[in-house]
Amino acid sequence: MKLRYSALYVAMTAIFASGAVYAAAQDPAPKDTAASRKVKDLDSVQVTATKRETPLQKTPVAISAxxxxxxxKERVMTVQDITKLVPGFQATSQGDHGVVTLTMRGIGNDSAKTEYADPEVAMFIDGVYSPRPEAAAGLLLDIESVEVLRGPQGTLWGRNSTAGVVNFQTGKPDTSGFYGNAQIEAGNYSHVGTRATVNLPISSTFAMRVAMAQEQHDGYVDFQNPSQQLPSVAQQQAAYLASGGTLATFQPINASNYVTGGDKYNAQDQSAARVSAMWQPSDAFTWNLSYEYFRDRGTPGMSLMQQPRAGQDFWSALIDTAPYLKRDSHTVRSRMDFNINDAMTLSYVAGFNRFSGKSNFDQDNGVQVPTSFTTGASYQADRTNFSNYKNYSHELDLKSAGDNAVDWILGAYYAAEDNNIRFDIPILNGTAQGTVAWQGSFIQPKETVETTAFFGQATWHITDGLRLTGGARWSNDVKKNEGGRGWGWAYDPTVPQVPISPDVEPGNVGFNVSTVNDAKYDKSKVTWLARLDTDMGQHGLLYASVSTGYKSGGTQDAGTLYEPETLTNYEVGSKFSFLDGHLTWNSAIYYEQFKNFQLAAPITYPDGNRGLGFSNVKGTTKVMGFESELALSSENDRLNLVFSAIPKKELGTLKYAGSNDYQGLPACDPASGISACIDVSGNDLPHAPNASLTAIYEHDFRLANGGRLTPRISAQYQSSQWLSTFNLGDGDKQKAYGRGDISLRYNEPQDRWWIGAYVQNVSDSKVRTSAGRFALPDGSFAYTSQYLPPRTYGVNVGVWF
Known part of the structure; x- marks a missing residue:
C-alpha cells in the first residue's frame, strides 16, 4: 500500500520536528510527558460522568477511566481496541458497511449499521453525541482520556445510552507554554503509523492545539488463486447441462471475474487532523472550539471461512468483488463555560458533523465454488453507492457550584439529523456472468431525526457521608422517511441479466418497487434515576441505584414502525482505595430487565424481495452480572485487573427471528412477514461470555544512566460466547480463548524521547467476533466469521518537546 501524505501533513511534521529542536535547545526540562509523570495517586483521578468534574473514587457510577x-501503551486506535480495558464491553466489525457495533453487558445490536438503526452504546466526544455507528470505526487521536459508563445513562446522557456511554475527552489547548509530542512506528503488513501534537500559546488568553495522525497497513486477507479451485471446462459443461442449459448457450467461467491483485481486505489507511482553540478572556468565561477531519481509504473486513478449504491459508478468500471503502467526516465541536457567580455555572455544548461514505464488499465471502458460470454458487456484492449524514446538536446545562446541601443540574437538548443513502445488492447465480437470482436497490433520499429533551438531577447531602440522588429526563423523538423506496428484480426476460450499475435508475433496468418506505415515528419517553450512596470511612464508597434508559423506535423498510426499547437497571456497587490511594478496587453487581429489545437483520419477504427488518423482543430480556476493576501502582510497578461475569443473559420472547446472514433457516409462517425464521425465545444473548478477565502488568527497570526499561504484558481470557441470538452450535460460537500482547519500551534519562517494540496477539489466536452461514451443494453448511487481527509486531519511537 502506498504512503498517502497530504502536503499539510508533511508541513506539520516539519513544524513538529523543528519545534522539538527548538525546545531541546531552549528548555532542558520538558513541561510534561507521559513518561515523566510520577506515580499517580489513583484515588485522585477525575471524571465527568455526572457532567461535573468529580473524583473517580467518589463517583457512584460504574465507570472505567x-x-x-x-x-x-495499549496502541488504542479505534473504539474496538478499548474493549479489553472495560468489563463487559465487546465490539464487532461489520464488513458490508465497514462499521463497528458495540455491546455492553450483553446488550447490543450487530445490525445497528444502517441509516435506520441507532446504537445501544452512545458515543460522545467532548460531550458531543455521535449518532451514527460509523463513528466507532474512526481513528482516535490526541485523546486525553476515555470514560466508559456502564449501565443505562438515560437521565444525563439521553436516548441511545441504553447499555452505556463512551465519552472521549480530547487534548485541550492551554496558555502555559509551547510543547508537544510526535511518534512514528513501523511493523509487519507494511504498517506505518505517525502521530504528532503541538500546543501553541498565542497570548495570555488564547491558545491553539494541532493534532494529526496517519495509520495504515496492508490487508490481512490474501487472494486465493481461482485456477486452483474452479472446475475444468468439461466439468463446467456437465454441470450446466444438468441444470437445463444447452451447449449453444454455454460459456466457460471467466477467471478474470475473480480478484487476484490490488488492495486486500482488512487493510487500514486512515488519516485524521484536529485544530483546537481555547479562549479565556477572564476567569468567568472559557470557550473551547475544535474542527476535526477524518479520512478513511482502507478496505472493509472480510468474513473468513471458519474451516478453510484444503490447501488454502486461513487468512485468504476466493474474492470476486474487489474491496472499496471511502469515508470522509468533518466535525465542529464547541463548548462555552460561564461562571455566573460562586454558586452557579452555565455550559453550552454544540456540535456539527457531515459524513459521506461509499463501499463495496464481497458478501458471498467466496465460500461457494461455482460448478458452471450459472450454477453451484452465489455471487453477491453489497455496494453502498453513497451514504451522507448531517447532524447537529445543542445542549444547555445550568448547574450548581461550590459546596451545597443540594447539588443540582438542569438541562435542555436539541439534535437533528438529515441522512440519505443508496445501497445496491446484486445477487447472481454461479458467477458475476450468471443469471440474476435477485437484486435490489434501496434508495432513501431523505431520512430525518429530531430529538428534543429536558432533564434535571439533584443530589441531597443528607449528612457528610450520605447522599440521595434523583433525576429524570423527558425526550421526544421524531423520525421521518420521505420518498424511500426498495426496488426489487422484476424477472423481465427482455431485460439483460447483469448486475445493476451504480449510476442507473433501477426502474429503467428491470426493477419494480418492492417496498414503499415513507413513514413517520413520533413518541416521547421519560427516563429516571434514583440512587443512594454512602462513604465507608475516608477511602470507601457504597452505592445502590435504580436507573432507566431507552432507545427510540423508528421507521423501517415497507414503512412500518418498530417500538422503542427500555431498560431498567438495578445496581449495587463499591469503590475502595488503599495504600495511600495507590490501590483501588471498584466492583458492581447488576440486574437488568429489558423491554421491547430491538433486533435488526437483513431478511427476505415471502414474495422473494429483501429488506432490513426490525423486531421487538416481547416479554422481558434479563441480564445479571458482576464486574470488578483493580488497579495497583507503585514507583516501579503497575498492575490492572479487569473482570466481568455475566452468568444470566436470557432473551425474551421472539418466535419469528430471521436473517439472510444465516442460510438454511426453516420456512416461516406466512403471517410472520418473512420467508425463513426460527424461535429464539429464551436464547442466550451474543457477545456476553460467562467470564472475562484482562490482566496488564508493567515494571520499570531503573538503569545506571538514569533511563528506564519497561516491559509490559497485557493478557485477556474470555469464556465461550454466542455470536448471534440464533445459538446455532459451534459455528455460531467463539470458544474460550486467551490472547496476549507484549511490549518493551526504553525512556532516555531526561524523558525527551523513547523507543519501543511490541507484539500483539502473541499466540496468533483466531478470535471470532461475528458469524454467518452459507448452504453448500451437499446440504451441509459452511460458517464464516469476522476475526480480530492476526499476530502483528513492530517498533516505535516517540519524542516529547
Missing part, C-alpha cells in the same frame, strides 16, 4: 498513557 482510561488515561492517555494507557491508550498509548
Amino acid at each position: 482510561i488515561s492517555a498513557d494507557t491508550l498509548d
